[in-house]
Amino acid sequence: MARVRFDKLRKVFGRDVVAVAGLDFEIADGSFVSLVGPSGCGKSTALRMIAGLEEPTSGRLLFDDRDVTGLEPRDRDIAMVFQSYALYPHMSVRENLEYGLRKRRVPAAERDQRVARIAAMLHIEPFLERKPRQLSGGQRQRVALGRALIRDPEVFLLDEPLSNLDAKLRVHMRAELATLHARVGTTMIYVTHDQLEAMTLSDRIVVMSQGVVQQIGPPEEVYARPANRFVAEFIGTPSMNLMAGELDEEGGKARFRRNGVTVPLPDSLTAAADARQVLLGIRPEDIRITADSGEATIPAQVAVAELAGAEKYIYLDVAGMQIIARTDADSPVRGGDRVGLHFRPDRLHLFDGTSDEAKAIRAG
Amino acid sequence: MTRSFRRSLAQGRTYLLVILLLLFVGFPLFWMLMSSGKLNSDIVRIPPVWIPFLPTLEHYEELFEVTQFGRWFLNSLLVCSLSTISAVTLGVLGAYSLSRLKVRGKELLGRSVLLAYMFPGVLLVIPLVLVFTRIGLMNSQVGLALAYLTFALPFVMWVMRDFLASVPVDLEEAAMIDGASRLEALRDVVLPQAFPGIIATGIFAFLFAWNEYLFAAVLVRSHDLQTLPPAMANFASAMDTRWGLIMAASTLATLPMAIAFAFVQKYLITGLGAGGVKG
Ligand SMILES: Nc1ncnc2c1ncn2[C@@H]1O[C@H](COP(=O)(O)OP(=O)(O)O)[C@@H](O)[C@H]1O
Ligand SMILES: [Mg+2]
Numbered sequence: 113m114a115r116v117r118f119d120k121l122r123k124v125f126g127r128d129v130v131a132v133a134g135l136d137f138e139i140a141d142g143s144f145v146s147l148v149g150p151s152g153c154g155k156s157t158a159l160r161m162i163a164g165l166e167e168p169t170s171g172r173l174l175f176d177d178r179d180v181t182g183l184e185p186r187d188r189d190i191a192m193v194f195q196s197y198a199l200y201p202h203m204s205v206r207e208n209l210e211y212g213l214r215k216r217r218v219p220a221a222e223r224d225q226r227v228a229r230i231a232a233m234l235h236i237e238p239f240l241e242r243k244p245r246q247l248s249g250g251q252r253q254r255v256a257l258g259r260a261l262i263r264d265p266e267v268f269l270l271d272e273p274l275s276n277l278d279a280k281l282r283v284h285m286r287a288e289l290a291t292l293h294a295r296v297g298t299t300m301i302y303v304t305h306d307q308l309e310a311m312t313l314s315d316r317i318v319v320m321s322q323g324v325v326q327q328i329g330p331p332e333e334v335y336a337r338p339a340n341r342f343v344a345e346f347i348g349t350p351s352m353n354l355m356a357g358e359l360d361e362e363g364g365k366a367r368f369r370r371n372g373v374t375v376p377l378p379d380s381l382t383a384a385a386d387a388r389q390v391l392l393g394i395r396p397e398d399i400r401i402t403a404d405s406g407e408a409t410i411p412a413q414v415a416v417a418e419l420a421g422a423e424k425y426i427y428l429d430v431a432g433m434q435i436i437a438r439t440d441a442d443s444p445v446r447g448g449d450r451v452g453l454h455f456r457p458d459r460l461h462l463f464d465g466t467s468d469e470a471k472a473i474r475a476g
Numbered sequence: 477m478t479r480s481f482r483r484s485l486a487q488g489r490t491y492l493l494v495i496l497l498l499l500f501v502g503f504p505l506f507w508m509l510m511s512s513g514k515l516n517s518d519i520v521r522i523p524p525v526w527i528p529f530l531p532t533l534e535h536y537e538e539l540f541e542v543t544q545f546g547r548w549f550l551n552s553l554l555v556c557s558l559s560t561i562s563a564v565t566l567g568v569l570g571a572y573s574l575s576r577l578k579v580r581g582k583e584l585l586g587r588s589v590l591l592a593y594m595f596p597g598v599l600l601v602i603p604l605v606l607v608f609t610r611i612g613l614m615n616s617q618v619g620l621a622l623a624y625l626t627f628a629l630p631f632v633m634w635v636m637r638d639f640l641a642s643v644p645v646d647l648e649e650a651a652m653i654d655g656a657s658r659l660e661a662l663r664d665v666v667l668p669q670a671f672p673g674i675i676a677t678g679i680f681a682f683l684f685a686w687n688e689y690l691f692a693a694v695l696v697r698s699h700d701l702q703t704l705p706p707a708m709a710n711f712a713s714a715m716d717t718r719w720g721l722i723m724a725a726s727t728l729a730t731l732p733m734a735i736a737f738a739f740v741q742k743y744l745i746t747g748l749g750a751g752g753v754k755g
Contacts, residue, residue, distance in 0.1 A: 165649050185652045192653050198646035202668040211664070215655030259654070 121171035146310035149320035191260035393461030409452030535724035559624035567632025593630035639673035
């Protein structure tokens, strides 16, 4: 097991494709960390640099206090699960599992023992003598996990390991991965574009966009206090509602204004704002819908109410913008209704400016 | 009814075509085999003797007793094996580099390989003679094998490059993470995927060398060291063409290739098919 430290790690492909613009953080020993971001943001490149498959343009990589930047993959004591699984097609499942042990000259008796243990743990004993092509997607996935686990590596890397599975199996394997991590306790670094996977599995998530880290933190924190507009929109489904408007003041009270609609803001939020043009953010579940459009509420019109099993998504028109609210499934609201909205004041997010990097304005 | 009739008609047409093609390709072979067993007087008789009533082995006996056929045959085997093994070994390594490593000017290099392959052999003979004379490789079997590399190596590289490119990079990366060096990953994981392609390519490289006449005739002069094609050409002289001898020698020279093809047919089909790698 090891702590992994990125020291200004950077990767540029060719002359000017900046895949990773500079990673500078630490992953605690034994933790489960996800790199998450849209496709092309540099997650795989970051992971491949940890594996030694991609040479950094600059910066250093340390396992504990050992500088591994220039080491070959085989000298790093890492294991990796590929999105494609990359099982050796001409070898049986047993040979696949054993390959790494053979390369490390583990004696036959111990190899058998370890194969037996891993096979039992992942429930793949019945397939040990089969070839990968004779296995289903889920079984291949287990073998790929097994091949990585069997070596008992210091760091365990996973690049979108679940994305080739169908939805149901994915949820199942997600739970198994969590159990597995709890059991083996190895440092795991997990790459995914699926924010839900990242949220459910990780101790900490690293949100990336265009090669740049946007925010690092425990999932709850990243969800509750996104650092900027990008994170706010990327984390959570449906995404956070964002409304562009102006900061304004009336009688010493700060408020947000857009097309004649005003939202009073807690004082704590506005103190730090520089710009007058801001984004107001509110998550769908933090909007309460009332039938009366009284004084304290924001008037809105319901476009569609969509039932999604245990809950309903209400698409609302507010001051010429569409926003989404999430309610219980038994909400009586229907398309065409005129309603009043109430935004939970402690759950309002305010962003300084309207660009992707617009910083969240924090109290204090 | 009409549909099944039409289908069998189409099938019949296909069979007819295949049979015609087989006759076209097979007849010379048949004639060669038959003539090798005929008495000299029967070979050129008109109307032709199709199948010798009492086949004779006299031409085969003469081949081994009077001529040095056995030695030439071994010479050919030696030279062709040497050039094929070196071409496949070097070619596969070269093709792997071209398909994987990040080298500057890789594309240009790749294209010049094709150019080297297409370069007509006739134009190479004179320069080769000059160079070989100077470095003492004239009249040597190693020299001849080396000369064969001028087409065998680019051929192997060109064909294998696409084969190796079709093997997923993930596989060897997984192997390297598992503890293999790059060469071990190539040996353990990549080559087994490309095996059908390697066999097919090797057979073709061997076949080219086996049938090659020009280099063999010019670069190796002494009788003892000669390979089959130029040696057999001597059976036909201005005075007299020894048809029986030629036919017997040709029959024997065809055998190794026929056997090789029969054995590796399976690989040839997968190997020359689409990419050759299955999930
Ligand atoms: N081998 C490469 N050569 C050139 N550009 C690359 C290479 N690998 C990745 N890139 C580029 O680097 C960026 C990040 O890629 P990647 O790390 O694969 O993203 P992600 O895994 O987040 O989808 C992309 O713009 C991609 O096109
Ligand atoms: Mg990726």
